[in-house]
Amino acid sequence: METILGVSLLSILLLLVFLAVIGLVLVILIVRATTDPNPDLHRHENEKYFTDPKKKDSKILFPNISDPPSIDLSVIVPAYNEEERLPPMMDEALQYLEERQKKNRSFSYEIIVVDDGSKDNTTSTALKYCEKYGVDNVRVLTLKENRGKGGAVRLGMFSARGRLLLFADADGASKFSDLDKLEAELNKMKTEDNLVVVCGSRAHLEDKAIAERSMFRTFLMKGFHFLVWFLCVRGINDTQCGFKLLTRPAAELLFNNLHVNRWAFDVDMLYLAQSFKITIGEVAITWQEIEGTKMVPVWSWLQMGRDLLLISIRYSLGFWKISSKSL
Ligand SMILES: Nc1nc2c(ncn2[C@@H]2O[C@H](COP(=O)(O)OP(=O)(O)O)[C@@H](O)[C@H]2O)c(=O)[nH]1
Ligand SMILES: *[C@@H]1O[C@H](CO)[C@@H](O)[C@H](O)[C@H]1NC(C)=O
Ligand SMILES: *[C@@H]1O[C@H](CO)[C@@H](O)[C@H](O)[C@H]1NC(C)=O
Ligand SMILES: *[C@@H]1O[C@H](CO)[C@@H](O)[C@H](O)[C@H]1NC(C)=O
Ligand SMILES: *[C@@H]1O[C@H](CO)[C@@H](O)[C@H](O)[C@H]1NC(C)=O
Ligand SMILES: [Mg+2]
16 A cells, blocks of 8 residues: 555545544534624614604604505615715716606605715715705615615615615716616516516626726636635626616515625625526616725725625525515
């Protein structure tokens, strides 16, 4: 028998297998111990209400996603320290929405700005729009503590009245009128159960992005795409675009089950959508990178990589349950 330093190859092999098994068990135990079955579903008392800036000390209860829809469209805008970038985005969105309403009197909409525990004046910036356009059209949900983009979008969704629900980044990177494209796709894909998600996509801009960005960022981007494909979601070119349109039943089902509060929540959402066999569309949209990103280089990427790994492990081992009942 072959030997290395007097030890047989077989015993080295056995030792390696043994170590691998121990390692795997350890990882599973750690993941299990750190799994919160229902992270942060709880709302602080103040997070259940919005105010009408025209009325002094008003406190109005948000509706919730299990109620039937009472308007056509809800736009959810997660905003963390966005007092600078929010106004141009709101101006563009409101111009589109008001225009549309002028053309069609029966079209009704709302924008819900979710201030995710900002340290700046995001809430008061947003409340100015609320004052100008009225609480039927603009509402502000102020979270007590920072939850992350996923957590903010989720609470916004839970507080919305729309038949259709869109979430859009506060920096106005997407052209708001591209909503028409998403809506057209959604109507085209409409199913009997009315469970549809349509994602905006920047995949057609990838070559341009590669040309403009550093090699390192391109490498990270490719690595991220590979991890998403390998671990979680296949068949969607751009999972991360901050411009997605959902039907109300799809939003209720997906956000009731969502677990990830940070950047990787899109992947969690699409993973769930695929496991529910929800119809998913993808439409190319206009996108302009806006300065002042909240992504922390490298750190946010590491967080996302870890979250992708956890999504895949936790769902496949059943630490996170997927339930078709609403909570
Ligand atoms: N709720 C919440 N939103 C965030 C947080 N960080 C960023 N955002 C929002 O996520 C959206 C996209 O952020 P941005 O920094 O432009 O990311 P990028 O476009 O991927 O570079 C914006 O609406 C931000 O306000 C956060 O910690 N919490
Ligand atoms: C939803 O709203 C109704 C009343 O509007 C309330 O009774 C119910 O408790 C709310 N559910 C959740 C999950 O907030
Ligand atoms: C006007 O808006 C309503 C509600 O969104 C919609 O059902 C209707 O088809 C619209 N009409 C036209 C002419 O676009
Ligand atoms: C927020 O705005 C108020 C006035 O509207 C100002 O006094 C305060 O310094 C601002 N806070 C921050 C953090 O910018
Ligand atoms: C996604 O990528 C595939 C293959 O590159 C391409 O055929 C398809 O048109 C893309 N879809 C979108 C919406 O960009
Ligand atoms: Mg951005």
